[in-house]
Amino acid sequence: MSDVILSIDQGTTSSRTLVFSPKGKILFTAQREFPQIYPQDGWVEHDPETIWQSVLKTLQDAHEFCEDNNHQVKGIGITNQRETTLVWNRETGECLYNAIVWQDRRTAAVCRKMAKTFPIEKLNAKTGLLHDPYFSASKIAWILDEVEGARDLAKTGKLAFGTVDCFLIWRLTEGKSHATDATNASRTNLFNIHTQCWDEDLLQLFNVPRSGLADVKDCVADFGTCTVLNEDIPILGVAGDQQAAAIGQACFEVGDIKSTYGTGCFVILNTGEECVTSKNRLLSTICYRLEGQVTYALEGSIFIAGAAVQWLRDGIQIIKSARDTEKYCRSLESNKGVYLVPAFTGLGAPHWDPDARGGLFGLSRDTGRAEIIRATIESVCYQTYDLFTAMAQDGVDPKVLRVDGGMVANDWMVDYLSGVLDIPVERPKVLETTAFGAAALAAIGAGVYDSLDTVKAAWQLDERFEPDMDAETRETVLKAWKSSVEKVLTN
Numbered sequence: 001m002s003d004v005i006l007s008i009d010q011g012t013t014s015s016r017t018l019v020f021s022p023k024g025k026i027l028f029t030a031q032r033e034f035p036q037i038y039p040q041d042g043w044v045e046h047d048p049e050t051i052w053q054s055v056l057k058t059l060q061d062a063h064e065f066c067e068d069n070n071h072q073v074k075g076i077g078i079t080n081q082r083e084t085t086l087v088w089n090r091e092t093g094e095c096l097y098n099a100i101v102w103q104d105r106r107t108a109a110v111c112r113k114m115a116k117t118f119p120i121e122k123l124n125a126k127t128g129l130l131h132d133p134y135f136s137a138s139k140i141a142w143i144l145d146e147v148e149g150a151r152d153l154a155k156t157g158k159l160a161f162g163t164v165d166c167f168l169i170w171r172l173t174e175g176k177s178h179a180t181d182a183t184n185a186s187r188t189n190l191f192n193i194h195t196q197c198w199d200e201d202l203l204q205l206f207n208v209p210r211s212g213l214a215d216v217k218d219c220v221a222d223f224g225t226c227t228v229l230n231e232d233i234p235i236l237g238v239a240g241d242q243q244a245a246a247i248g249q250a251c252f253e254v255g256d257i258k259s260t261y262g263t264g265c266f267v268i269l270n271t272g273e274e275c276v277t278s279k280n281r282l283l284s285t286i287c288y289r290l291e292g293q294v295t296y297a298l299e300g301s302i303f304i305a306g307a308a309v310q311w312l313r314d315g316i317q318i319i320k321s322a323r324d325t326e327k328y329c330r331s332l333e334s335n336k337g338v339y340l341v342p343a344f345t346g347l348g349a350p351h352w353d354p355d356a357r358g359g360l361f362g363l364s365r366d367t368g369r370a371e372i373i374r375a376t377i378e379s380v381c382y383q384t385y386d387l388f389t390a391m392a393q394d395g396v397d398p399k400v401l402r403v404d405g406g407m408v409a410n411d412w413m414v415d416y417l418s419g420v421l422d423i424p425v426e427r428p429k430v431l432e433t434t435a436f437g438a439a440a441l442a443a444i445g446a447g448v449y450d451s452l453d454t455v456k457a458a459w460q461l462d463e464r465f466e467p468d469m470d471a472e473t474r475e476t477v478l479k480a481w482k483s484s485v486e487k488v489l490t491n
C-alpha cells in the first residue's frame with residue numbers, strides 16, 4: 001500500500017480533486033465545471049448545492065481511484081476560491097441564499113458609504129484590505145439584511161457564515177467542524193491580520209454577529225474528519241487558492257513572487273514576517289500561518305483574466321475552445337492598435353473601481369476576430385504590468401516571476417507577459433500548483449512531509465521565457481493601454 005494525499009481545489013469555474021503521491025506527482029484528477037449565475041449587472045452567484053455536489057462527486061471519484069489502486073489516503077487538503085461567501089442554517093445545513101461570488105459588485109454603494117465613516121487607513125491597518133465589495137464582510141451583511149428572516153435567525157445563533165473552505169469543511173464533517181484557516185479569514189475584512197482574531201470594531205461596522213463565525217486555524221491543523229466517504233479521513237491542510245499557489249510555487253523567501261492566471265489573476269509577493277503596507281492600493285494579506293507563525297504577503301488582485309477568455313468562448317462565441325486563442329494571437333504581427341479593458345465586474349488593483357465597465361478601443365474596418373482575441377490576451381499582461389508598476393512604487397523590484405493557472409498553457413501569452421514586464425517568467429512543470437500547495441499542507445499535517453522544504457525540492461522548471469520585446473514597442477503599447485484604462489475609470 002502506498003501513501004497518498006487528496007487535494008480538493010474548489011475554483012471559480014470548476015471543482016477538482018487530485019490524488020498526489022508523496023513526491024508531488026499527480027496520480028489522478030477528477031474535475032467538474034459548474035455554471036455561473038448572473039442575476040443582474042455586476043452580480044455573480046454560485047448554487048451552493050452545485051458546488052457541494054461537484055466537490056463530493058470528484059472526491060468520491062478520487063477516493064475510488066485510491067481504493068482500486070491500493071493507495072492509503074493519509075489526509076485531505078482543501079483550497080478554494082477566496083472571499084466567496086455562504087450563510088447556512090446550523091441545524092438543517094441548508095444555505096439561505098446562493099454563494100455570493102468574489103467578483104460580485106452588489107455591495108459597492110454600501111462599501112463607498114462605509115468608507116466615509118470608517119477611514120480606509122483604519123480598515124487597512126487592521127485587515128490589510130480596502131473598502132470594496134470583493135471581500136466577504138459586506139456580502140454576509142447583504143444576506144443577513146436582504147434574505148427574509150436571516151437577521152432573526154442570526155440572533156438565535158442558528159446561522160453559520162463562511163468562505164467556501166469553511167462550508168466544505170462543515171459539509172465534509174457533517175456539521176461537526178466550523179473552521180477556516182488564517183489565509184481565508186484574512187480575506188473577509190473582519191479578521192485582524194496582526195492580532196489573528198475576529199475584530200470587534202469590524203464586526204460592529206458590518207453588523208455581523210460573532211456567533212456565526214468559524215474558528216480560525218493554522219494552514220496545517222486538525223480541521224475535522226471527513227465522514228462522507230467509505231472511510232474516515234482527516235482534513236489536515238487548508239489555504240485560499242492564491243496562497244496555496246504561492247506555496248505550490250515554493251515562494252518561501254522574502255521577495256519570491258508568483259502570479260496565477262485562472263478566472264482572475266492574482267500576484268502574491270512573500271514579505272516574510274513583515275506586514276508591508278502598500279502606498280499604491282495593493283493588499284497586505286496572510287501568505288500562510290504555520291505553528292502560529294505568520295508569513296505575510298503583498299497582493300495584487302485582477303478580477304478578469306481567464307474569465308475574458310470564457311467570454312470570447314461562451315459570451316460572444318468567437319472561439320470554440322480556450323486553446324484557440326494562441327493561434328489567433330500568433331496570426332497577427334501586431335495588435336493593430338486594438339485594446340480591450342476587461343472591466344466586466346469593475347477593476348481591482350490598483351484602481352479599485354467597482355463601477356468601471358469594459359471597453360474595446362482602436363477599432364477600424366479591418367478589425368476582426370483575431371484582433372479582438374489578441375487584445376483580450378494582451379489585456380491580462382497589461383493588467384499584470386499595472387500591478388508591477390504599483391509594486392515598483394512600493395519599492396519592490398522583482399527579478400523573475402513564476403506563473404501558473406489554466407491560462408499559462410498559452411505560450412504566446414507567457415512570452416508576451418515577459419516582454420511587457422521586461423523580466424524572465426518561469427512556468428513550472430506541474431501547473432496544478434494550487435492543488436499541490438494544499439496537498440503539501442495536508443502532507444505536513446500527516447507527517448508525510450517534514451516541512452515546506454519538501455515542496456521546494458519538488459518544484460521543477462518547465463520553461464523560462466526571456467523578455468524579447470523591443471523598447472519602442474513596449475512603450476507604445478503600454479501608453480495606449482494606459483489611455484484605454486483612463487477612458488473606463490469612473491473614480
Ligand SMILES: Nc1ncnc2c1ncn2[C@@H]1O[C@H](COP(=O)(O)OP(=O)(O)O)[C@@H](O)[C@H]1O
Pocket residue numbers: 011012013014261262263264305306307308309310322323324325326405406407408409410
Ligand atoms: N490555452 C489557453 N489559453 C488561454 N486561456 C486558457 C487556456 N486554457 C485555459 N484557459 C483559461 O484558464 C481558465 C481556467 O483556469 P483555472 O486555473 O482552471 O481557473 P479557476 O481555478 O479560476 O477555475 C479559464 O478561464 C480558461 O478560459
Ligand SMILES: O=P(O)(O)OC[C@H](O)CO
Pocket residue numbers: 011012013080081082083102240241242262263264265
Ligand atoms: O478561481 P480563481 O483561481 O481565479 O481564484 C479566485 C480568487 O481566489 C479570488 O480571490
